[in-house]
Amino acid sequence: MKKLPIDEILSTLRQTICDSVNTVLVAPPGAGKTTRLPLALLGESWLTGKKILMLEPRRLAARAAARHMAVLLGEKVGETVGYRIRLDSCISSKTRIEVITEGILTRLLQNDPGLEDVGMVIFDEFHERSIHADLGLALCLQSQSVLREDLKILIMSATLDTAPSASLLGDAPVIISKGVSFPVTTHYIQRPITERIELAVVRKIQEAAIVEQGDILVFLPGAGEIHRVESQLLKIGMQKDAVITKLYGGLSQEEQDMAILPQALGKRKIVLATSIAQTSITLEGMRIVIDSGLMRIPRFSPRTGMMHLETVKVSRDVSDQRRGRAGRTEEGICYRLWTYEEELAHRDKSTPEIMEADLTSLVLELAAWGIQDPGELQWLDLPPEPAFLQARQLLFQLGALSCDGCITPHGQQLIKIGLHPRIAHMIFQGIRLGYGKLACEMAAVLSHRELFQGLSDADLRLRIEMVRKGSYHSIQTEIRYWKQVFAVTNGGIDSLEACGLLLAFAYPERVGQGRGDGRFLLRNGHGAAFKEPQLLATEPYLVAAELGGDQQGEKRIFLAAPVHLNMIKEHFKEQISVQDRIAWDHEVKAVRARRVEKLDALLLESMPLVNCDSEELLFALLQGIKEEGLHLLPWTKSACQFRQRLMFMHEIDPDWPNVSDDSLMTTLGEWLGSYLYGMSNCDHLQRLNLAAILGGMLSWEQGQKLNEWAPTHILVPSGQRIPIDYSDATVPVLAVRLQEMFGLKETPKIGQGKVAITLHLLSPAHRLVQVTKDIASFWENTYFQVKKDLMGRYPKHYWPDDPLKAMPTHRVRPRS
Incomplete structure (x- = not known):
């Protein structure tokens, strides 16, 4: 050994x-x-x-x-x-x-x-x-x-x-433990690659085969690139001098053995491999490594809601592992297909998958273990909380978890399949409804999205039809496998109209309601839209299986299928909330009472609500007035004057009601609420007598004294009753023609005799000529100058030399 x-x-x-x-x-x-x-x-x-x-x-x-x-x-x-x-x-x-x-x-x-x-x-x-x-x-x-x-x-x-x-x-x-390691010479390229990586790899293999001896191990990101490189090598005749083998996870045992086991003497071996050859697998005799610098890693895709393989640049620790494969038995050579300057931007280490992955399956496994809080376990890196909570919410919608995070019998069923919970749930629901065959077809198509790249139509049903016509053998194989796993026969309902419903089982948060112009509101509250014209754009409802980056605040829809409203209401009825909504409608300026059915952010149906609770109607009307403002009320001239008089009295004595905007709005229900029963819109409000309503805020004594202390009019010497202007509560004004005030020795006072009225003395043409709070001083000091000016403009009018003894008049001249 x-x-x-x-x-x-x-x-x-x-x-x-x-x-x-x-x-x-x-x-x-x-x-x-x-x-x-x-x-x-x-x-x-x-x-x-x-x-x-x-x-x-x-x-x-x-x-x-x-x-x-x-x-x-x-x-x-x-x-x-x-x-x-x-x-x-x-x-x-x-x-x-x-x-x-x-x-x-x-x-x-x-x-x-x-x-x-x-x-x-x-x-x-x-x-x-x-x-x-x-x-x-x-x-x-x-x-x-x-x-x-x-x-x-x-x-x-x-x-x-x-x-x-x-x-x-x-x-x-x-x-x-020490390893077996010989020196490995590392070569970088001079300029960044701008063409397809497969072409650069083939050229480097040709170059290395000419100038170096020994077997060649080539690292490529995936099976697609491996097959394309192999095809190019066969075209240029590399198989004459070397055995070309492939090494990746989807190969048969025999094909993998060809790459792993030693070849016959005298023939060079070229192994085209994915990251699987970095560790775990022993490949004897490799002296040359050609590293594309790329690898595929699983990452969570917001577009699909599941994991997908993404091509990324290798980190430095990975590239070092790959280089080490060239120095196992003798000195080796490593060709890196990136520049030395590019390597400076490479990450030192790869990010642990748990920090970037979709955690749906992990959360389901933990729930089956009896764990709702991942902090109860020991981790090198604790699963990120936002991704954990998002996965938990999805599993709740799928019926795999209860509201307290415990696994349900359905969740136990999902966990045994080995599929992503979304897709396993979709197949189980499809079988229950008689759509088992269609569900298996959709599962296979959704897992092979890349095979339909370039297809502009976003309708998932089109892809199912293409597969049913016999294309896409890899998808056909997977369909047969899932039908076998779930014991699905070719019977049942064979209708593509159920595609949207089955998608809704897998992607419940992506049920969308049409807004017009190809725009949709998704159940989760986000917006989504088609970038290009689509037949699906006019559908009232659809389900998005694949979403892209934002465009003007909305996600782009890449793959979807229509779903009927009656299907949503039938199969998601337990998740649909029914609410009696009594609220103010700003557009029509009225309280609307409606019974609404909602699926989270989606308003599915709204119908009039009869026999509403009067208190709820009153609350909604008051809320509408608060939102619209007091101008919604019928402020007639008399109501405005009455309110101004009250504001004047409150300035003098705080015990009088405060009828400012802020105070009225704050106490709206107290002073107005009892008058609003039976009302529901702006027209009804016009029947209100606000002066009388505000008068109801006064005590009996205040009501008796209001006309005395804040009169509406003043009787002037000419015998006319002139209205007082209370628009400025601190400065009540009497606007009167000067000739009507002849003989008045003192300025009138109101507000319990505390406030002298500000007199706006007017010309015969009702133009302001003087403002005063002291009429006696005016007669003594200012009148004669004003008289001189007015006589020139109004010569026919009466301008006496002694205004205190003159007869007041509202005519041109007083009567004899």
Whole structure:
């Protein structure tokens, strides 16, 4: 057996694991940690009668690790060493080491929280920090603290940043293993790539094949790029001198073996791989690495409401791992397809998936575990609260969680499927209504959105029709799989008219109501619109399956299907609120009493409400007056004067009612409310006698004294009754022609004799000629100058030399 670096520390490692419940192991790729360590632990006494679970981040790595360990034991997979991954397992009653993918661990824990037949859980390649690994570790730590003090946990990582992990595991001991490493020369390109990455990769492969010896490992972001590079290499005849193989998760076992196992002597191997080849997989003999600098990572998409794969630039720690693949057996070469200056902008480390991911599935798993607050568990990075609450609200709408965050029977049903809860819920609801086949078709189409890129029509039904015509074989395969999983037959209702309803089950918050011009109000209160003309733009209701960035404050609709209002009302009736709404309508200036049906932000139906409660009508009318303002009331001339007189009296004596705007508005219900019963609109208000209503605010004594202390008119010497202007409550004014005041020796006073009226003395043409509060002083000091001026303009009028002895008149001249 070939000696590996991990062999040097196996004895120390076994003892440390024996003495400690938790351990952290740091070992670079190629050290042998994945395949040597589990086998070395089989004979330990603490493992008697129990097995090891080893988590791998990828299915390919899980199968490869199990197979390699079985070979080392001289057995077949499924005996002492087996594997269990989604849709495939190879274990038996003799299996003591199970290599599993991370999602499988969660299922095992949910079924058996104590993991009673497990002695150790190993988290391999933990530095990749997948959301499943973070969740699995958090659940294992709680199981260890509550149910299984003897359950051992081992974290294995390829990086040296172990302090957070060791601290999380209770200051667990850290063991470091050396790796096999030879110098690797790194080359950068001179100018940034402006063409498709596949073309640059093919040229670099040609160049490296000419100037260097050895096998070539090429890192590409995904399967699509791998197939396009392979096609170009075959076109230029590279297969004559080299074996071209592919390595990514969706390949068959035979195809993966071609990439992993050594080739016959004399023939160079070119492996086109995704990030799966960075760690976990042992690829012997690779001397040259060509790194595209790109990788695909799962991220939450606000457009689809689910996780999707996004192509991003690799971080520095990832690019270093890739380069290390070239120096496993001898000195190597690494070609990086980016400039040295571009690398300065690369992130040092990748962001943990839990910080950017859709947390819907995680929240459902925690609820099944009995956790409503993620803070009850131990995490390296606590799930972000906004994303956690958003996921919880969605699960409540799907019926997977109760209002207090507990999992429902339907949630238990969803969690067993392995699909995103949105899509699993849609299929279950579709089956219940007889649309099982259509739901499976929609699930497959929604998971392969990229195959329809370039299709301008946003109608989901068009894509279903295209698939039904026999196109898109990968989608056809997935449809058959889901029909098998859910036991769906080809019977049932075969109508595309239900597409919108099924979408509403998956995306309840994206039910939209038409506003006109292709614009929609979504149930969550956000706006959405089509950027280009669409037949769906005129639909009264639709459901958006894919939304894009804002345009003028509205999301762009990329994919949708229409839904009928009667379907919404029938299938979401428990979420529809019925409210009796009695409120002021600003447009018609009236109280509207209506019974409305609402689905969150959407007003589905509104109908008149009869026999309304009089108190509610009164409250709504008062509220309308407050919102519109006091000008809504019928302020006649007499009402305005009466109010002004009261304001004048309040200035003199605060015990009199305060009828200012602020005071009347504050006490509106007190002074006006009882007069409004039976009224509901602006026309009704015109019947109010505001002077009488304001008079009702006075005490009996005030009512008796008002005309005496704040009279409406003054009898002047000419015998005329002249109105007093109280528009300025602090300065009451009497505007009167000067000739009518002849003989008046003192200025009239009002307000209990406390306030002298301000006299506005007018010309015969009613133009102001003098303002005074002291008429006696006016006659003595100013009259003669005014007389001189007025005689010139009004010579026919009477202008006596002694105004105090003259006869007052409202005519041109007094009568003899």
